Amino acid sequence: MTHETNNHYAIETRGVNLYYGNFRAVKDVDLQIVPQKITAIIGPSGCGKSTVLRSFNRMNDFVPSFRMEGEILFHGQNIYAEDVDPVMVRQRIGMVFQKPNPFPKSIYENVAWGARINGYKGNLDELVEQTLRDAALWDEVKDNLKKSGLSLSGGQQQRLCIARALAVKPEIILMDEPCSALDPIATLKIEELMRELSRQYTIIIVTHNMQQAARASDYTAFFTMDDDRAGLMVEYGETHQIFTNPRDQRTEDYITGRFG
Amino acid sequence: MNNIFTSPRSILAARHARGKFWRGVFFSSTLIGLIALAALILTILNRAAGLVVITDAVDRNSLAGRPLTELTRPELVTILQDHLTRTRLRTLERNNGPLDSLDEETLINLVMEQVVKPTIRKSYTLAETLFQRAAIEQEIAAMRAETPNLQVEFRSWLNPGFLTRSMSATPELAGVRTAVLGSLWIIAITILVAFPIGVGAAIYLEEYASENRVNRIIQTNIDNLAGVPSIVYGILGLAIFVRTLSHLTSGAVFGIQGSNGRTILSAGLTMALLILPILIINAQEAIRAVPASLRQASYGLGATRWQTIWHHVLPNALPGILTGTILAISRALGETAPLILVGASSLINKDPTGVFSFFTALPIQIYNWTARPQPEFRNIAAAAILVLLVVLLSLNSVAIVLRNRLSKRGT
Amino acid sequence: MQKELITHPPLADAGSIRAIHLKKKPRLGEMFIQGFLFFCGAVSILTTLGIIYELGKESLLFFQMPGVTLIEFFTRTEWQPTIGKFGVLPLVTATLMTTFFAMLVALPLGLSAAIYLSEYASPRARSILKPILEILAGVPTVVYGYFALTTMTPFLRLLFGDQVQVYNTLSAGLVMGIMILPLVCSMSEDALSAVPQSLREAAYGLGGTRLETALQVVVPAALSGIIAAFILAISRAIGETMIVALAAGAGPNFTFNPFLSAETLTGYIARISGGDVAYDTPDYNSIFAIGLLLFGATLLLNILSRRLVARFREVYE
Numbered sequence: 001m002t003h004e005t006n007n008h009y010a011i012e013t014r015g016v017n018l019y020y021g022n023f024r025a026v027k028d029v030d031l032q033i034v035p036q037k038i039t040a041i042i043g044p045s046g047c048g049k050s051t052v053l054r055s056f057n058r059m060n061d062f063v064p065s066f067r068m069e070g071e072i073l074f075h076g077q078n079i080y081a082e083d084v085d086p087v088m089v090r091q092r093i094g095m096v097f098q099k100p101n102p103f104p105k106s107i108y109e110n111v112a113w114g115a116r117i118n119g120y121k122g123n124l125d126e127l128v129e130q131t132l133r134d135a136a137l138w139d140e141v142k143d144n145l146k147k148s149g150l151s152l153s154g155g156q157q158q159r160l161c162i163a164r165a166l167a168v169k170p171e172i173i174l175m176d177e178p179c180s181a182l183d184p185i186a187t188l189k190i191e192e193l194m195r196e197l198s199r200q201y202t203i204i205i206v207t208h209n210m211q212q213a214a215r216a217s218d219y220t221a222f223f224t225m226d227d228d229r230a231g232l233m234v235e236y237g238e239t240h241q242i243f244t245n246p247r248d249q250r251t252e253d254y255i256t257g258r259f260g
Numbered sequence: 261m262n263n264i265f266t267s268p269r270s271i272l273a274a275r276h277a278r279g280k281f282w283r284g285v286f287f288s289s290t291l292i293g294l295i296a297l298a299a300l301i302l303t304i305l306n307r308a309a310g311l312v313v314i315t316d317a318v319d320r321n322s323l324a325g326r327p328l329t330e331l332t333r334p335e336l337v338t339i340l341q342d343h344l345t346r347t348r349l350r351t352l353e354r355n356n357g358p359l360d361s362l363d364e365e366t367l368i369n370l371v372m373e374q375v376v377k378p379t380i381r382k383s384y385t386l387a388e389t390l391f392q393r394a395a396i397e398q399e400i401a402a403m404r405a406e407t408p409n410l411q412v413e414f415r416s417w418l419n420p421g422f423l424t425r426s427m428s429a430t431p432e433l434a435g436v437r438t439a440v441l442g443s444l445w446i447i448a449i450t451i452l453v454a455f456p457i458g459v460g461a462a463i464y465l466e467e468y469a470s471e472n473r474v475n476r477i478i479q480t481n482i483d484n485l486a487g488v489p490s491i492v493y494g495i496l497g498l499a500i501f502v503r504t505l506s507h508l509t510s511g512a513v514f515g516i517q518g519s520n521g522r523t524i525l526s527a528g529l530t531m532a533l534l535i536l537p538i539l540i541i542n543a544q545e546a547i548r549a550v551p552a553s554l555r556q557a558s559y560g561l562g563a564t565r566w567q568t569i570w571h572h573v574l575p576n577a578l579p580g581i582l583t584g585t586i587l588a589i590s591r592a593l594g595e596t597a598p599l600i601l602v603g604a605s606s607l608i609n610k611d612p613t614g615v616f617s618f619f620t621a622l623p624i625q626i627y628n629w630t631a632r633p634q635p636e637f638r639n640i641a642a643a644a645i646l647v648l649l650v651v652l653l654s655l656n657s658v659a660i661v662l663r664n665r666l667s668k669r670g671t
Numbered sequence: 672m673q674k675e676l677i678t679h680p681p682l683a684d685a686g687s688i689r690a691i692h693l694k695k696k697p698r699l700g701e702m703f704i705q706g707f708l709f710f711c712g713a714v715s716i717l718t719t720l721g722i723i724y725e726l727g728k729e730s731l732l733f734f735q736m737p738g739v740t741l742i743e744f745f746t747r748t749e750w751q752p753t754i755g756k757f758g759v760l761p762l763v764t765a766t767l768m769t770t771f772f773a774m775l776v777a778l779p780l781g782l783s784a785a786i787y788l789s790e791y792a793s794p795r796a797r798s799i800l801k802p803i804l805e806i807l808a809g810v811p812t813v814v815y816g817y818f819a820l821t822t823m824t825p826f827l828r829l830l831f832g833d834q835v836q837v838y839n840t841l842s843a844g845l846v847m848g849i850m851i852l853p854l855v856c857s858m859s860e861d862a863l864s865a866v867p868q869s870l871r872e873a874a875y876g877l878g879g880t881r882l883e884t885a886l887q888v889v890v891p892a893a894l895s896g897i898i899a900a901f902i903l904a905i906s907r908a909i910g911e912t913m914i915v916a917l918a919a920g921a922g923p924n925f926t927f928n929p930f931l932s933a934e935t936l937t938g939y940i941a942r943i944s945g946g947d948v949a950y951d952t953p954d955y956n957s958i959f960a961i962g963l964l965l966f967g968a969t970l971l972l973n974i975l976s977r978r979l980v981a982r983f984r985e986v987y988e
Contacts (some may be wrong), residue, residue: 057560059556059559059560062555062556062559064470064471087562087563087564088562089562090559090560090561090562090563091561091562092562094560094561094562095556095560096560097553097556097557097560099553101551101553101554101556101557102557103554103557103558103572104554104575104576113561113571114561114562114563117561117562117563117564117567117571118561118562161557164557164561165560165561168561168562
């Protein structure tokens with residue numbers, strides 16, 4: 001395995017340091033995301049896991065003081081290179097947020113909008129139906145496509161947000177604690193959906209829920225905070241190995257609840 | 261240990277008494293505000309209606325022995341022909357068309373204007389009319405002894421005629437049509453100019469501007485402009501729009517002759533500059549209130565900045581922006597000082613025909629009528645104020661309804 | 672630190688992933704829009720520059736006229752530009768007097784109404800009282816001028832007799848105070864409401880009464896916000912035109928008697944420009960000199976006020 005075989009990984013980070021102003025939020029992350037698998041990022045709050053996730057599709061660009069060092073490679077290209085358009089990056093790397101945030105538009109429009117602005121030429125109706133099916137929401141909303149996305153329950157809203165992301169045909173879907181605002185049943189549905197989606201998509205999920213990481217992911221990266229409050233990656237491996245046979249004492253402390 | 265606080269109970273009573281007293285003071289202050297508002301409204305209502313004593317140059321009932329309203333059209337025409345010179349009649353026909361072709365209402369008006377020529381001898385306020393009836397009747401009786409053909413009527417100075425008539429030097433024949441049209445023209449230009457620029461500036465500051473010197477200066481500058489007295493904007497309008505750009509604002513570049521820069525266009529542009537800072541600040545607040553999660557969702561789908569703004573930020577900020585705009589417009593409608601500077605003239609009785617017309621405006625009429633000593637002008641000033649207040653009040657109601665309806669639609 | 676690479680078998684379809692383009696394309700439409708929006712923001716700068724340029728240019732002409740000096744401008748007590756008397760003091764004193772009377776009304780009443788609304792009134796009472804006070808703020812100033820002339824002045828004459836002239840600074844000032852009251856009230860109330868609830872609870876917890884809490888804890892904590900409101904109120908009073916144009920009097924008069932007529936800075940501008948004032952006359956240029964004075968004074972006060980508000984926000988937000 002060498003660094004040159006870029007296409008092997010969905011995303012590869014090299015020596016990534018993330019800053020807010022003078023504060024280094026995350027340091028020295030070297031992480032390789034395996035395509036068409038689910039990778040979970042876990043760790044205590046404040047360890048920078050969301051910051052890392054958001055740097056994968058340049059959502060941090062909107063934080064004025066944000067700065068990054070290192071490289072984040074996607075298809076062999078550093079997405080932070082001078083000549084890369086963040087809009088193009090986000091078309092390829094979609095995102096689902098912590099709190100369901102459907103647009104205050106109809107369910108149909110929620111799904112169709114992203115495809116439309118990205119110049120989708122095909123049949124929108126078909127796309128909407130297919131995408132809603134993929135997001136396991138079709139049966140629940142097919143008679144009410146004109147209703148506002150905000151009229152759905154929390155879990156449905158989140159699946160709508162996933163459908164919305166799928167409609168743009170990304171390769172990677174970033175999920176930032178997608179279940180933290182949902183009840184256990186809705187959470188279970190999202191997890192099943194993730195499993196289904198990982199046949200086609202690469203999924204990276206940040207979660208504070210260790211059971212969720214253990215249940216739903218293939219690979220797990222464990223982050224924690226260093227003495228200078230900068231987040232760092234302690235251990236990364238197959239989920240089974242991380243949870244049953246962690247190599248690092250800090251990982252073991254965290255997953256067995258002895259953290260802090 | 262308790263006794264280090266000497267006689268706590270008596271002190272407590274005093275403290276509570278003081279509290280009660282001040283509570284009363286605070287409440288009264290609020291009440292004074294309300295009383296002031298009530299006094300303001302009552303002042304205006306008081307002057308806007310009441311008894312008037314009128315004398316006719318020619319007694320209106322003596323013309324045909326019957327009230328004018330019972331006369332037929334030919335009879336009215338005859339009266340006009342009997343009492344007016346030939347030249348006068350020709351002028352009338354030139355302005356209004358042949359007398360035979362006029363309807364009854366117009367004829368009655370002509371008879372009143374040209375023949376009866378009522379003059380108001382005395383007008384009473386609404387309060388006097390209601391509460392000092394006896395004194396008034398005594399006074400009228402005394403006047404009757406001198407001049408027999410007195411008409412006494414209850415008059416609402418705000419009446420349909422007042423709304424549809426143009427400016428006149430006699431208060432009972434004056435109206436606000438020209439002024440209202442002038443105000444509407446000015447506001448139309450103000451909106452056309454200020455709304456796109458104001459919203460554009462707000463979008464720039466909220467969605468594009470990064471933290472740098474230029475943008476900080478723009479923001480500070482807008483905040484400062486919002487506090488500049490309106491009369492200074494008037495001076496600016498006089499110097500820039502009326503004088504420097506007079507070719508443009510007089511319409512000379514478009515081939516309009518014999519005009520100068522004191523036009524509706526100058527007034528509208530001046531007002532636009534005046535409300536721009538307020539409009540920007542209101543629109544900024546509305547845009548800031550759009551949740552960041554919506555923007556993120558949009559960017560997360562690969563939308564560009566403008567796509568995000570156009571499809572998500574603006575539709576969601578629209579109720580707030582419109583409300584803010586309406587409030588800014590009501591400010592512009594009531595502004596008087598800048599219009600004085602850019603050359604509003606209360607003597608105008610020709611309706612404005614376009615942006616290069618000279619103009620008067622509703623607040624200008626109010627100002628001029630108020631400034632005159634005759635009480636009848638105070639009466640029509642009050643009526644004009646009522647017109648202005650009703651317009652402002654309806655605008656504000658529209659703003660509230662709009663805000664409620666649009667904010668409901670989102671959820 | 673664990674830095675080992677994750678190994679996994681190469682995916683069968685790894686090569687089939689579309690060759691992708693992430694390079695920036697010039698988005699001309701977006702650039703054009705951004706340019707237009709920047710222009711919109713810059714209009715405000717142009718406005719300010721326009722104000723400063725025009726006021727400065729014409730004022731310069733004013734001070735270049737024979738017989739006009741800055742010293743004379745600020746020390747002489749007669750103002751008749753057409754006959755060569757250029758002492759602005761009578762206009763300034765009239766402005767200060769109307770402003771003073773306005774503050775006499777607006778500051779105490781506005782602040783104590785704000786204390787009532789913020790510290791005493793029930794949410795229901797507040798939801799009724801506040802909009803009513805806001806109506807007061809929405810009434811055009813020319814209407815207040817009417818009110819001063821037709822109600823306040825007769826009322827003052829009733830109280831003080833005929834020594835009160837038909838036009839006088841007291842009436843204009845008092846009515847201006849009513850006009851500014853809502854501004855003081857709502858800004859002060861904002862400042863009071865921004866004081867954290869925990870501070871009030873702390874005071875109650877020590878056995879403070881509502882009054883003691885309000886006056887000795889909440890008001891001092893909100894002080895810079897309240898002072899900002901006061902300063903803005905002064906600036907508003909100095910710049911107010913229609914009330915004084917209608918009720919304070921036409922014609923400069925160097926006097927401190929509140930019952931006499933006297934013309935303010937703004938009143939002078941309104942009167943002189945009311946007719947068709949000819950360009951490049953002493954009258955015309957004097958408008959700009961006085962405008963500059965007004966602009967400078969109100970700008971200073973506004974900046975001071977906003978500084979105070981900003982400092983207040985820093986503490987509590």
